[in-house]
Amino acid sequence: MAKFCFVIHPVSFEDVVRYEPGAAGKGRPIVAKILEWMPEYAAAHLTGIRTPDGRETEGWFVAAPLLPEQMLELPREEVYARILRAIDIGVELGAEIAGLGAFTGVVGDAGVTLAARAPIPVTTGNSLTIAAGVRSLFRGAAEMGIDASVATVAVVGATGSIGSACVELIAPHVRELIMVARNETRLRKAHAELARRLPCASSYTLDISAAVRRADLVLTATSSTSDVIEPEDLRTGAVVCELSLPHDVSRRVALERPDVLVIEGGNMRVPGDLRAQRVREPDRAFDLNLPRGTLLACMSETAVLALENRCESFTLGRGIDIAQVREIERMAANCGFGLADMRAFDTAITREQVAAVRAAAAQRRNLAS
Ligand SMILES: NC(=O)c1ccc[n+]([C@@H]2O[C@H](COP(=O)([O-])OP(=O)(O)OC[C@H]3O[C@@H](n4cnc5c(N)ncnc54)[C@H](OP(=O)(O)O)[C@@H]3O)[C@@H](O)[C@H]2O)c1
Known part of the structure; x- marks a missing residue:
């Protein structure tokens, strides 16, 4: 099956501390400045996503480490460049489709420009x-x-x-x-x-x-x-x-x-035995801040498209077609995904x-x- 990457970023200061505990004692403005300088990096390797009929995929969370307000306030082209660099890292790891997490799918035209510039198809994950x-x-x-x-x-x-x-x-x-x-x-x-x-x-x-x-x-x-x-x-x-x-x-x-x-x-329940390991310390689990065996629906959409070998820019922009929502819901159910508790x-x-x-x-x- 195809492989995927998903661009993540901290959605709060608490998120930054969860990924990098060293940030705990520092003030928000300093942390924000550090994030501005911090390059994109492969944060986690996801394995064990397996459908009931035996199809399996793996993927990577690649961080474009900016806070939501930075995604909205920094020059648009700078933010796009950072997200595209994160996707490039995913491509180097073997990803054939990229998902846009949280504000990486909100900024600008909700993925349209990014999809036009990225080397692989891109989806916001908003349909699921x-x-x-x-x-x-x-x-x-x-x-x-x-x-x-x-x-x-x-x-x-x-x-x-x-x-x-x-x-x-x-x-x-x-x-x-x-x-x-x-x-x-x-x-x-x-x-x-x-x-x-x-x-x-x-x-x-x-x-x-x-x-x-x-x-x-x-x-x-x-x-x-x-x-x-x-x-x-x-x-x-x-x-x-x-x-x-x-x-x-x-x-x-x-x-x-x-x-x-x-x-x-x-939040979605993921089929198989989902594991997320830190890329830099592979023996350590990556804390998703979600219950075991679950992913956000936008992440799940990206994994479903990989499992279905549908490497296409499935969801982009504002004005989403309801037929598309129904289609990804059917595909997700077919792959064994369901609503989490x-x-x-x-x-x-x-x-x-x-x-x-x-x-x-x-x-x-x-x-x-
Ligand atoms: N749980 C998940 O799996 C998941 C997946 C994808 C996205 N998300 C999240 O879902 C949210 C929406 O994403 P989207 O792609 O739909 O974004 P979007 O297309 O940019 O839409 C945002 C909407 O929020 C409104 N809004 C913004 N600030 C507001 C405020 N202070 N008070 C009231 N309305 C406000 C905007 O209209 P105005 O600007 O006119 O107010 C617009 O209607 C984001 O937080 C995103 O991170 C969650």
Whole structure:
């Protein structure tokens, strides 16, 4: 089967420390400067991804070590050059397709320019992320006993590559959908284009708090580098499905809203016996900050394309075709990938915790009535 590489980067200061513990005592500005100078490098070797019918692939995480805000603020050409150098390292290792992790797929035109310049096909991985995110949102609704057909859903980041396709996939199953972003012109245009096709009531707003206050279900897919979902805004018993990396749901939600179910929406269970070893110290495991045997959906899309020998630039740009989302979901299922168990704030969500969230929501409703 084909081999793949996936471009990663630290999505937070904590990520930098996890990869390079020596950064712990240093200030953020110094670390950011060091990252600016640090060359791209092969960070991890992934093996053991094996389909139930015996197909196997291997791949490499190659780091373009910039923080999200650096990806957005440094000169675009400089950032592109760094991502392309990371892909070149993957090619030298044997990769035949490259995935773009987190902000490497957000910067600029969401992979279009990079695909045109890279020596191998490139995918953002957003199609499988969309499929996983929508499934996770509805799984969360079912866990909380929410009837989606009468629910109001807010999609935050609704003009984005991931958010706009999520709007289309969610709409047939809910009563009302609210599209949220910051750029009014783009949002109005996106809503006008989508509203004609959406089989539910829909509206748009720049006011995140107002949208979230009305929503039973919230899906976030923003390129924000700070929190956008705050505990004060959430409805009793709401479900929040977070696709954004870095996280954009305030960590305060975990502490202050025991009645709200937050789930990371983009995690997939990987078939076989996935191992990730550091390239520089092959006897040491690479800490993905994910449960064993799981990968993010964007990483999974890249691995699935390799397993299917579909070395093509599968997902690029904004305005993703829903047929493509369905196709990669079918391919992923065929390869034995599935939604990972629920998780939020970097820890697993147990059945007991879901029961506790439902009980806290019921209690809050009783107090309010
Ligand atoms: N979990 C996974 O497996 C996975 C995979 C791929 C990507 N991701 C993450 O998913 C997120 C979205 O990616 P994308 O490719 O869809 O990005 P994108 O195409 O750039 O879209 C970002 C969206 O967020 C909105 N936005 C940005 N800042 C905002 C803010 N402060 N408040 C409200 N809306 C805001 C943007 O509109 P305005 O600019 O008008 O606000 C736009 O609608 C990123 O965080 C990315 O890292 C996760």
